[in-house]
Amino acid sequence: MSEEPSARGEVLIVTGMSGAGRTTAANALEDHGWYVVDNLPPQMLRPLLELAGRVGSELPRVAAVVDVRGGDLLAELPATAQQLRDANNLRILFLDASDDALVRRFEQVRRPHPLQSAGTILDGIREERRQLQSIREGSDIVVDTTGLNIHQLASRTAELFEEEGAPRHRTTILSFGFKYGLPADADLVADMRFLPNPFWRDDLRALTGESEAVSNYVLAQEGATEFLDAYVQAVTPIIEGYQRENKSHSTIAIGCTGGKHRSVAMSLALAALLERIPGLRVRVRHRDLGRE
Known part of the structure; x- marks a missing residue:
């Protein structure tokens, strides 16, 4: 049996509803010194943590963006995260917003919801909520972005995750x-x-x-x-x-x-x-x- 990755740095999983601001949060984390990996399959979390442990202080804070683009692989996130919690300083950030806000955001960018298929944007949102329900319940931090613009969300992310004493x-x-x-x-x-x-x-x-x-x-x-x-x-x-x-x-x-x-x-x-x-x-x- 392989050894658990050593707890050398802070690890954050960024997930949540499509359109709720994952990209904005990830960019804010990167601006504050985090090493950000986008669209990471949950199965790759362990190798990423092992890499972080090997390089030590060179990669002290890792944020992995995980979402429905991973398809069926997303269902493994709760179990994978639970397995890694004991050996690592791992937290989950879940970004959410009201259905109305998410519909407006998708309409503004004129893009389909990744799960709407032949249905409506609202159909896709409801299906995504169903798939993410257990992940939301197991998250350490839930941020409702309904009333936040991108600058306010970036500031909120920085407040939550910047290192103590780090420059703003x-x-x-x-x-x-x-x-x-x-x-x-x-x-x-x-x-x-x-x-x-x-x-x-x-x-x-x-x-x-x-x-x-x-x-x-x-x-x-x-x-x-x-x-x-x-x-x-x-x-x-x-x-x-x-x-x-x-x-x-x-x-x-x-x-x-x-x-x-x-x-x-x-x-x-x-x-x-x-x-x-x-x-x-x-x-x-x-x-x-x-x-x-």
């Missing part, structure tokens, strides 16, 4: 040079060319904004600290709004002429201030540093 939003602060073009993926752009350029200082020209000498020079200029304080005050409600809307990442671009001095120094200073916002993880990238 990640921001990249990107320094760049205007002469090389605006970053295409920037959500916000700020221009540091209102500050004197260290390039015209012989003792600073060869240095970059990462050096203490250039940083001190830039931050000592009139308007520099005022800009930082005001910009943090302006950006904070935006980031908090991103968190509420489950937008997982944003890019704040900070530019100067060549992307070597002012934008670099101000990006680093801005990052130090934004890191104080709860639930935010900040990283800094310098796009044009090192260009001639």
